[in-house]
Amino acid sequence: xxxxxxxxxxxxxxxxxxxxxxxxxxxxxxxxxxxxxxxxxxxxxxxxxxxxxxxxxxxxxxxxxxxxxxxxxxxxxxxxxxxxxxxxxxxxxxxxxxxxxxxxxxxxxxxxxxxxxxxxxxxxxxxxxxxxxxxxxxxxxxxxxxxxxxxxxxxxxxxxxxxxxxxxxxxxxxxxxxxxxxxxxxxxxxxxxxxxxxxxxxxxxxxxxxxxxxxxxxxxxxxxxxxxxxxxxxxxxxxxxxxxxxxxxxxxxxxxxxxxxxxxxxxxxxxxxxxxxxxxxxxxxxxxxxxxxxxxxxxxxxxxxxxxxxxxxxxxxxxxxxxxxxxxxxxxxxxxxxxxxxxxxxxxxxxxxxxxx
Amino acid sequence: xxxxxxxxxxxxxxxxxxxxxxxxxxxxxxxxxxxxxxxxxxxxxxxxxxxxxxxxxxxxxxxxxxxxxxxxxxxxxxxxxxxxxxxxxxxxxxxxxxxxxxxxxxxxxxxxxxxxxxxxxxxxxxxxxxxxxxxxxxxxxxxxxxxxxxxxxxxxxxxxxxxxxxxxxxxxxxxxxxxxxxxxxxxxxxxxxxxxxxxxxxxxxxxxxxxxxxxxxxxxxxxxxxxxxxxxxxxxxxxxxxxxxxxxxxxxxxxxxxxxxxxxxxxxxxxxxxxxxxxxxxxxxxxxxxxxxxxxxxxxxxxxxxxxxxxxxxxxxxxxxxxxxxxxxxxxxxxxxxxxxxxxxxxxxxxxxxxxx
Numbered sequence: 001x002x003x004x005x006x007x008x009x010x011x012x013x014x015x016x017x018x019x020x021x022x023x024x025x026x027x028x029x030x031x032x033x034x035x036x037x038x039x040x041x042x043x044x045x046x047x048x049x050x051x052x053x054x055x056x057x058x059x060x061x062x063x064x065x066x067x068x069x070x071x072x073x074x075x076x077x078x079x080x081x082x083x084x085x086x087x088x089x090x091x092x093x094x095x096x097x098x099x100x101x102x103x104x105x106x107x108x109x110x111x112x113x114x115x116x117x118x119x120x121x122x123x124x125x126x127x128x129x130x131x132x133x134x135x136x137x138x139x140x141x142x143x144x145x146x147x148x149x150x151x152x153x154x155x156x157x158x159x160x161x162x163x164x165x166x167x168x169x170x171x172x173x174x175x176x177x178x179x180x181x182x183x184x185x186x187x188x189x190x191x192x193x194x195x196x197x198x199x200x201x202x203x204x205x206x207x208x209x210x211x212x213x214x215x216x217x218x219x220x221x222x223x224x225x226x227x228x229x230x231x232x233x234x235x236x237x238x239x240x241x242x243x244x245x246x247x248x249x250x251x252x253x254x255x256x257x258x259x260x261x262x263x264x265x266x267x268x269x270x271x272x273x274x275x276x277x278x279x280x281x282x283x284x285x286x287x288x289x290x291x292x293x294x295x296x297x298x299x300x301x302x303x304x305x306x307x308x309x310x311x312x313x314x315x316x317x318x319x320x321x322x323x324x325x326x327x328x329x330x331x332x333x334x335x336x337x338x339x340x341x342x343x344x345x346x347x348x349x350x351x352x353x354x355x356x357x
Numbered sequence: 358x359x360x361x362x363x364x365x366x367x368x369x370x371x372x373x374x375x376x377x378x379x380x381x382x383x384x385x386x387x388x389x390x391x392x393x394x395x396x397x398x399x400x401x402x403x404x405x406x407x408x409x410x411x412x413x414x415x416x417x418x419x420x421x422x423x424x425x426x427x428x429x430x431x432x433x434x435x436x437x438x439x440x441x442x443x444x445x446x447x448x449x450x451x452x453x454x455x456x457x458x459x460x461x462x463x464x465x466x467x468x469x470x471x472x473x474x475x476x477x478x479x480x481x482x483x484x485x486x487x488x489x490x491x492x493x494x495x496x497x498x499x500x501x502x503x504x505x506x507x508x509x510x511x512x513x514x515x516x517x518x519x520x521x522x523x524x525x526x527x528x529x530x531x532x533x534x535x536x537x538x539x540x541x542x543x544x545x546x547x548x549x550x551x552x553x554x555x556x557x558x559x560x561x562x563x564x565x566x567x568x569x570x571x572x573x574x575x576x577x578x579x580x581x582x583x584x585x586x587x588x589x590x591x592x593x594x595x596x597x598x599x600x601x602x603x604x605x606x607x608x609x610x611x612x613x614x615x616x617x618x619x620x621x622x623x624x625x626x627x628x629x630x631x632x633x634x635x636x637x638x639x640x641x642x643x644x645x646x647x648x649x650x651x652x653x654x655x656x657x658x659x660x661x662x663x664x665x666x667x668x669x670x671x672x673x674x675x676x677x678x679x680x681x682x683x684x685x686x687x688x689x690x691x692x693x694x695x696x697x698x699x700x701x702x703x704x705x706x707x708x709x710x711x712x713x714x
Binding site: 119130177191197200201215216242277294300310357 | 525535560581591615620658676
């Protein structure tokens with residue numbers, strides 16, 4: 001039986017994530033209390049309907065610590081020492097902060113701490129960027145340590161569900177290795193690639209297609225935040241970077257030796273990797289196919305396209321607008337179930353769209 | 358004054374690219390002739406309306422060679438030796454094939470050769486995947502060598518325009534260095550990253566977000582084709598991989614030493630790189646902002662969203678559907694001009710959409 005979350009929920013740190021947690025809890029009818037070293041953040045979050053400022057005599061059931069990585073452990077320890085609540089945090093790394101918290105509180109107090117990490121964010125920050133819907137449908141890692149009380153773990157999982165997330169239980173070490181691989185390494189790989197573009201002549205960049213844009217997009221994220229994230233997970237990140245370096249050396253050897261077979265084996269492992277990412281709704285990904293449609297680049301045309309596509313009854317799995325350097329038309333890529341791609345193509349062409357597979 | 362393209366245009370190799378060139382020339386009213394070592398490809402392309410099979414007494418004005426990289430030089434040389442036409446090709450590398458062609462024909466015949474490379478393709482192959490619209494709005498590199506006749510260069514640029522592309526003139530060497538950087542390196546970086554996923558436990562992959570999906574998407578492409586492309590541009594690719602390796606070593610040193618400042622400088626260069634990619638229509642990119650909207654995952658809902666968005670008058674620059682492992686709702690990311698994001702947010706919320714920036 002799952003532990004009952006009745007509130008109040010105290011949110012410490014009312015930036016993007018903290019205010020979003022508070023708004024999501026309010027949506028579920030829970031009482032929420034707000035605290036932040038920046039008084040204006042609390043005022044803003046209160047004004048958004050995220051809750052009321054914390055008072056000395058409040059007794060929260062759960063504390064959610066949502067402060068920057070460098071201050072996380074201190075804030076978690078303070079919450080354990082000053083309340084009787086179950087304490088969690090929403091930080092993107094788990095092992096280091098846990099060790100730091102354990103050094104500051106007693107073993108008994110530590111049983112009330114269960115780390116967590118919602119896989120959601122935004123390129124913006126601050127309470128004004130917050131939303132009650134930020135976590136809807138997102139994975140939310142819950143990372144108990146060995147001495148976390150089972151009731152406390154269930155309560156944090158309930159919090160994740162109340163906020164709209166999908167709880168996934170991992171140990172702190174597993175979590176940090178997992179995010180090193182599926183989040184921190186891709187971030188750094190995108191940065192390394194994007195840095196190669198920063199030095200390129202403009203006439204070389206004019207040949208850029210959608211591929212390089214996709215590979216480098218996340219490299220545009222906030223360097224200050226990523227410095228803290230990568231720095232806080234240095235050991236797991238270094239392991240991944242070391243593996244990458246070994247693969248890079250093997251790739252250079254394959255290209256340099258002219259061994260097409262060795263190169264092709266490496267390219268095939270890349271294909272296998274893209275297929276390993278779970279599909280929509282957690283299931284095995286159904287084979288999909290892209291369909292390309294020429295669309296005039298002004299308001300209303302996309303609506304017309306999606307109306308026509310919707311009437312064909314074919315569900316659109318993904319969409320991409322191809323940026324096009326020379327013309328006032330866009331190329332829209334519709335990704336649909338492979339078996340239904342021809343049906344959609346015929347439907348669109350019969351309505352006058354210029355489309356191809 | 359640009360050279361007049363009057364046809365006939367002979368297309369050698371009626372796969373995806375060749376058949377698309379033929380269809381685009383037909384769209385412009387030009388006579389097209391088709392040849393392929395695979396007779397069934399010519400039959401299919403003919404059936405699609407791409408032209409008629411080549412006869413011995415035909416005298417093409419232009420020959421477009423569209424065969425796989427490994428056979429390109431021989432086919433270009435054969436076209437120069439057996440016709441009086443201007444000869445171009447649509448291969449993705451230019452230096453190696455040029456040298457091979459130069460070894461097979463006389464200096465006089467070589468003046469009629471002008472390489473080219475349309476930046477377009479598809480994850481599919483073969484004539485059935487072809488489209489007259491494949492090149493619409495795409496950059497099309499035109500790569501004359503030092504002895505190419507000026508008239509021949511202009512004719513190939515005219516062909517690029519007739520096919521809907523945007524010609525960009527580069528030397529063969531510049532072209533190969535450019536695509537090594539903006540196409541081959543991103544491809545290999547995506548492959549190296551995706552290979553790290555192929556070995557990951559499923560519970561780690563469950564934390565995958567949109568970022569890792571974007572970084573690895575192109576790694577799903579055909580290994581056999583990429584083996585030829587990378588192998589044919591080995592020198593320029595090795596230079597880029599070597600630069601990447603130097604940066605990776607510097608990154609590992611920064612993470613390993615705990616120097617947050619060195620790490621942050623590298624992250625900042627990544628941001629600069631993403632900004633260096635030209636924006637839509639070739640201009641400086643206007644600042645854009647993402648907007649997130651919860652959308653039920655069934656046909657018709659996207660149409661409703663784009664109809665509502667279209668009525669707000671705000672142009673949508675890009676779209677992304679966030680795959681969501683636990684729920685039957687999708688999260689749609691609409692990328693719009695930053696200054697108009699709040700206007701669109703208000704318009705969508707007033708129509709009942711759950712949206713946030």
